[in-house]
Amino acid sequence: MTQTATTLPGPAPEHTSAATTGHVGPAWHKLGRWLEPLWLPLAVLALWTVGAAQGWISAQVLPPPAFVLDTLRELADSGDLWLHVQASLQRVLVGFAAGSLIGLALGTSMGLSRNVEAYVLPSFNALVQIPVLAWLPFVLLLVGIGEPLKYILIAKAALVPVALNTLQGFRQAPANLREVGQVYGYTRRQQVLEIVLPTAVPTLFTGLRLGFTKAWLSLVVVELVASSEGLGYLIVYGRQLFQLDLVMAAVIVVGAIGFAFDRLLDLAERRFIGARSASLQGGA
Amino acid sequence: MARSVDAAELAAVAPLTAQGSRRWRGLVLPAAAVALWWFTSTLDLVNSALLVSPVQVLDTAWEMISTGRLWRALSASLARELTGFFIGTASGLVLGALLGLWPRFNRMVGPSFNTFKQISLFAWIPLISVWFGLGDVAKVVFLSLAALVPVVVNTAGGIRGTPANLLEVARVYGYTRWQTVTQVVLPSAIPSIFTGVYLALIYSWLATIGAEYLLVSGRGVGNLLIEGSEHFQMDLVIFGMVAIGVVGWLMNASARVLERHIFKGRTI
Numbered sequence: 001m002t003q004t005a006t007t008l009p010g011p012a013p014e015h016t017s018a019a020t021t022g023h024v025g026p027a028w029h030k031l032g033r034w035l036e037p038l039w040l041p042l043a044v045l046a047l048w049t050v051g052a053a054q055g056w057i058s059a060q061v062l063p064p065p066a067f068v069l070d071t072l073r074e075l076a077d078s079g080d081l082w083l084h085v086q087a088s089l090q091r092v093l094v095g096f097a098a099g100s101l102i103g104l105a106l107g108t109s110m111g112l113s114r115n116v117e118a119y120v121l122p123s124f125n126a127l128v129q130i131p132v133l134a135w136l137p138f139v140l141l142l143v144g145i146g147e148p149l150k151y152i153l154i155a156k157a158a159l160v161p162v163a164l165n166t167l168q169g170f171r172q173a174p175a176n177l178r179e180v181g182q183v184y185g186y187t188r189r190q191q192v193l194e195i196v197l198p199t200a201v202p203t204l205f206t207g208l209r210l211g212f213t214k215a216w217l218s219l220v221v222v223e224l225v226a227s228s229e230g231l232g233y234l235i236v237y238g239r240q241l242f243q244l245d246l247v248m249a250a251v252i253v254v255g256a257i258g259f260a261f262d263r264l265l266d267l268a269e270r271r272f273i274g275a276r277s278a279s280l281q282g283g284a
Numbered sequence: 285m286a287r288s289v290d291a292a293e294l295a296a297v298a299p300l301t302a303q304g305s306r307r308w309r310g311l312v313l314p315a316a317a318v319a320l321w322w323f324t325s326t327l328d329l330v331n332s333a334l335l336v337s338p339v340q341v342l343d344t345a346w347e348m349i350s351t352g353r354l355w356r357a358l359s360a361s362l363a364r365e366l367t368g369f370f371i372g373t374a375s376g377l378v379l380g381a382l383l384g385l386w387p388r389f390n391r392m393v394g395p396s397f398n399t400f401k402q403i404s405l406f407a408w409i410p411l412i413s414v415w416f417g418l419g420d421v422a423k424v425v426f427l428s429l430a431a432l433v434p435v436v437v438n439t440a441g442g443i444r445g446t447p448a449n450l451l452e453v454a455r456v457y458g459y460t461r462w463q464t465v466t467q468v469v470l471p472s473a474i475p476s477i478f479t480g481v482y483l484a485l486i487y488s489w490l491a492t493i494g495a496e497y498l499l500v501s502g503r504g505v506g507n508l509l510i511e512g513s514e515h516f517q518m519d520l521v522i523f524g525m526v527a528i529g530v531v532g533w534l535m536n537a538s539a540r541v542l543e544r545h546i547f548k549g550r551t552i
Contacts, residue, residue, distance in 0.1 A: 033391070036388070036391040036392050037394070037395035037396065040392055041396055061414060061415065118310060119309050119310065120313060121310065122307075122310030122313075123310065123313045123317075126314070126529070126533075127529075129530075129533045129536070130525050130526075130528060130529040131490045131493060131532070133493045133494050133497055134509060134524065134525045135525065136497075136509075136513075137510065137513030137521045137524075137525075138518075138522065138525055141513060141518055141521060217404050217405075217406070220406050220407050221404075221406045221494065224409065224410075224498055225497055235407060235410050238410070242414075244411070244414060247410050247411060247414075248411070250407075251408070254404060254407050255399075255402055255403035255404075255407070258403065258404060259399070259402045262402065
């Protein structure tokens with residue numbers, strides 16, 4: 001995706017072509033290629049299983065994989081898992097929705113008006129330097145340890161990338177397109193709606209996706225530090241009881257949900273932007 | 285894909301505009317906020333122990349600085365941060381170079397690494413605390429992990445992003461593999477590698493604060509915040525936040541100056 005400078009025609013050099021494209025070959029060869037990424041995880045898993053079975057490592061320090069899976073199944077069967085997942089999802093969705101709406105509004109107003117930008121952006125940049133974890137004690141003292149604390153911190157985490165990408169998106173309309181608009185005598189409203197906004201959309205989407213990633217990350221952090229339910233709490237709880245199987249099960253769930261959302265947003269982004277650029281080309 | 289996320293984040297960190305003569309306008313909002321804060325705290329409109337006056341925050345700040353507490357906390361935090369940063373960056377450079385230069389290694393390890401980095405870093409802390417205790421070792425392990433990820437991603441990405449026409453020129457001139465790597469691939473990858481190292485510095489600073497929160501032992505800037513929060517000392521909390529923000533800003537600014545200095549006259 002970073003290969004933008006491929007200008008020369010003709011065959012690519014051998015070692016890079018081998019690096020990027022899996023070539024045709026016999027079926028077993030293809031299968032080997034397909035299995036390659038699985039070797040490392042399988043080897044680790046095997047070592048882990050054997051190590052646990054042979055008693056090289058105490059189960060207290062590193063519970064065997066089967067044990068972790070059992071715990072995960074137990075959690076799912078008893079319904080506890082869903083309660084925690086639900087609590088976490090609710091927090092992240094509320095925080096993300098609030099944060100991205102404020103971020104969009106802030107980014108749009110800064111993007112459309114140089115004046116607003118000049119007044120607001122320096123303060124915004126200064127506040128951005130302070131990470132979520134440093135805001136935590138401040139907000140904790142102000143609103144207490146309840147749900148608003150989580151919403152505010154997650155919203156703050158999502159707000160920053162959304163606002164900055166929105167601002168950048170509004171600033172990147174190509175000069176020649178804007179000139180075309182001027183030639184056609186577009187009003188300012190038309191300029192914004194038909195030129196600036198369409199070119200801003202991909203960057204807006206990047207901001208939203210980044211915002212969600214940040215929101216999910218801070219959810220885990222906030223729940224680790226201050227909560228009594230949710231996936232992060234499950235991790236802390238398992239740690240306190242020294243039940244590492246529980247900790248690992250919760251980490252797996254956190255990773256799986258984060259991964260699923262990332263894939264989903266990636267897919268949506270590609271679909272959306274693909275359709276977008278196609279329609280732009282069709283329109284032009 | 286992964287690289288675009290980190291790169292976008294870096295773009296978000298960089299300033300978008302710098303207007304010389306109108307810079308005063310940026311000060312209006314903070315000045316108004318401080319004035320409002322000062323007014324409400326002196327007029328006793330809100331009766332709360334949490335609404336400390338700006339003067340009190342300044343007093344606390346002066347006390348922390350003059351007694352050397354700030355310095356002790358900062359040096360403890362920074363020593364850990366830099367240790368983790370160096371270990372993480374060094375191993376990240378090796379891993380990233382292997383992933384970028386060695387296709388087979390990339391096919392075998394790349395997917396596992398990408399899955400690994402999806403898991404929120406902080407979720408590892410409870411496990412790290414069991415395996416390495418609550419002391420400095422655990423913190424440094426955690427910080428190294430935080431620094432490792434962006435270095436690997438950007439090193440591998442930069443190496444793979446070497447323009448194909450440059451590689452072709454090298455092939456035409458009959459460069460050996462070693463020559464190609466040292467004279468074509470590495471020079472073209474260096475800006476991206478720098479980005480990775482820069483991100484690693486910032487990530488490991490964020491992780492330092494996180495580690496002080498979640499692996500509570502020792503003294504650092506994060507511990508100042510926790511102490512302030514536990515004793516309802518809003519002045520201490522505000523001062524700690526500002527200190528953390530200033531250190532982060534200094535890191536950002538110095539990396540940017542360095543970047544401009546190194547890549548002066550280069551078209552990236």
